[in-house]
Structure formats: structure tokens, C-alpha cells
Amino acid sequence: MSKWEIVIGLETHAQLSTKSKMFSGASTAFGAAPNTQACAVDLALPGVLPVANVGAVERAIRFGLAVGATINTTSIFARKNYFYPDLPKGYQISQYEVPVVQGGSLTITTSAGQKTVRLTRAHLEEDAGKSLHEDFHGMTGIDLNRAGTPLLEIVTEPDMASAEEAVVYAKALHALVRWIGICDGNMQEGSFRCDANVSVRRSGEPLGTRCEIKNLNSFRFMEKAIEFEVHRQIELIEDGGKVVQETRLFDPDIGETRSMRSKEDAHDYRYFPDPDLPPLMIGDDWIARVQREMPELPAAMAARFIADYVLPAYDAEQLTASLAFARYFETATNIVGKANAKIVANWMLGELSAALNRHEIDIENAPISPQQLAALVTRVQDGTLSNKGGKEVFEALWQSGKDSKNDIDAVIAERSLQQISDEAALEKMVDDVLAQNPAIVAEVRAGKEKAFNSLVGQIMKASRGKANPSQVNVLLKKKL
Ligand code: ADP
């Protein structure tokens, strides 16, 4: 029997980081008391009119340019009609036939190499309110604070062929929207939500019927949900059944997707242009300005890191995971010089990343500044600190915090971590150890490598780990 192929397309809702809503002046801040941030427009009171938020449109343009898409200079807001208690107008304002952003692509790197995922479109729309089913003694509460929040819905072609590819794409998109400053990417607060459309087919066959898994708000859940769904569909077909097009929900507690509702077709929504809003016109000069203000994008920056700092591709990619991380690297590297770039990268991808993960904080809040890391690297490079001593200083700086005036030389002195590099002092230690261990010395002279290492070990021990090991090696070789 021919092999199964997996087909996945993703729809992502990125909440745009504007202060006010898509069509009203109400605040978008997260966490306010229910229904305190819903104005007359969000509540759909009679006689109100929506006004498009320029900041949201500008963010859509920035996204389109970042993915090499076409920005439609005229696009249309449309009403998507459906009834739900958290949708007071009875329709959602979205874009249908002509979205603001069309086409474009995102290149991702998976374990199998590079792949380009084509984007179909990205359109502006408003979010709905929230239905709260818990803690209401069997009733449902409605919070309309979220109603009208600006979203950019980013739709891919069905180009992904595994759960891994879908997750890598979603992570790359997540990094990009944060990089260009259009979305805070906070998945717990719902600022970045993915729906996965999944189907399977035998090689060579046309596309199979898809199911849409809604509201995957973590990358781990996305991977699990897709894997479960693929297995479910294959088993269903192999048992002689048929996949029905439907919307499914992933239940993380049991690791399964289950049917939520049959999927509406577009015509069920009776889309039509919103007569309250004129066509969205975007002038070429506006697009040109946004292009001029575009920051260097992650792929370009990674390429520059490889070329300018002679870094391995892996390091360059890790360092450009976020703009803040990349800036930290460049700030530190500017201080210690290009020749030491790889050492800065090693500290950042090793010690610093581990500490950030362990304490679950972002680089923006790291208690060690790039200036301090640069000073640390300098002290390791000039031999003041051993690598081990460097790690101790790192830990001490981390504990004492960015704001403390703790300068690195003070920390080294306070903890007497200074490495012993003084020729005369080292020579004395070497001589002492040699005098105390005539038997081992004889073994070394007889060509036993292990014996040599044991002498190095003894000298390091005698210096309480502070002797400069490379100097000890040189001295020992000279003396033997
Ligand atoms: P809708 O309007 O119902 O959301 P679209 O045609 O816009 O449907 O497609 C939504 C998403 O589903 C897109 O990301 C698209 O790539 C994906 N998709 C479409 N057909 C398939 C399929 N057979 N298998 C997997 N994904 C699909």
C-alpha cells in the first residue's frame, strides 16, 4: 500500500500591539476587570460607527513587507455574520475577498533542512468577546473587554508535511511578529493563537478532507494535537471510514482532539462589504516609509553574523531567535571585539541561556547586562579568570543583579577567584609538587601519559584550582 502523506495549513491570529482597539478608542490592555474596557462601539450600541485604527493598519503593512507579500493599496472590510453571545453586533468585521496583505512566504529550518512555506494572505479583523463558563454556578458570563481587539489573521498554503514543520513554522512566525514589533506574542494571554488544518492522503492522490483544530495556544500542544489528529484520520480511513470536515478542539489533559462543531462554509457567513467603513486605501508613500523603517530581519541578521563574526550557522540562528537576544550579542561583541565573538556566543548560548531558562525570565530582564558579560569574557581572555572562575563570577553577578554597582573586578577580588598566572609563583608550585612526587616523575619520564595528568591535577589542587592550567602544562613539560 502506498504511504500516507500529511498536509497541514495554519491560520494564526496575532493580536496587534496597539493601545486601542481596531475600530474604537477603548483600551486593549490585558487583565482589566470584566467589561470595563468596552465602549459604545464595542457594545454595538445603536448609532455608533467604526473608525479603522491607523496603527493596526501600519502593523499589517509592516508584516506584509517583512514576508515579501503584496500590500493591496485598496482592501475591503467585510462583515462576517454569525450569532454568538460574545459578539454583540451579530457580525465580526474582517476582510474577505480583498485582504490588506496577499502572498509572501516564510523560510523555515527543520531537521531536514530549509523549506519555504507560502503564505496565502493576512487580513485585519476584530476579536470577539469572551464567554466565561467557569465559576458562574452553571451560568455563563460574558466579558466584552476583548471585543474589537485588533487581529492579523495570517493564513498559509497547505505546505507543511509534518507536525514538526508546523511547529517550526509557528515558532518562526512567532519570532518574526515580535521582531518587527507588531505583536507581543504572549501565548498565555492569547496574543498568538494558531488553528491547524490537517488532512492525510495517499501519495499521488488529491488533497484529503481536512479537520481544523482550534486555538492551539502552545507549541507543545500543537505538536501533540497534530500527531493525534493524523493518527485518527489514517486509522479512520484504513478502517473504511471517511473524514468529515469539522472543527475540533484539542484537550491537553487527555492528549486528544474531539469534535466541536461541523465546519461552516464561507457562504454560511453571508460575507458582504461593511457599509460603515470605506475601502482601506494605502498610499505608496506610506508603504515606502514603513519599508524604510523596517529593522534588519532575522534571516538577514543571521547571514551577517556568519559573515562578519565568522560564526557557525547554528550559533547565528540561535542568537537571532529574538531581537533583544541579537542586540545583547552585538552590544557585548562590540566591547570585546570581533575576534572574541565566538566566545561571547558560547557564553550566551551556554551559561546565559541556561540561567534564563532556569529562572524563566526573558533576556530583557536578565540581571547581567551585555556590558558585564563583555567584562567577564575579557577577564577570561586575559587569563585573570579560569573558565571555572568565570562561571562562578557569572553566578555571583546573576545573584547580585544588574542594578548593583558590582563591577567584575570587585567580584573577582572579593571571592579571590583571580587565576594565578604569575610565572614565579607557578614555578614554585610546580617545583614543590615535583619534589614531593619522585615516583610519579619517574613514571612520566618512562613515557606514561597518565602520570603527567596526575601531576597537573596535584598542582591544580595545591593552588586550590587557581593555577592557570595552560601555563602549568607548559612549565611542567619544560621541567620534565
Ligand atoms: P476556510 O475559509 O474555511 O478557513 P481556507 O480555504 O481559507 O478555508 O483554508 C484555511 C486553511 O486550511 C489554509 O491554511 C489552507 O492552507 C488549509 N487547507 C486547505 N485545504 C487543506 C487540506 N486539504 N488539508 C490541509 N489543510 C488545508
Ligand code: MG
Ligand atoms: Mg479561515
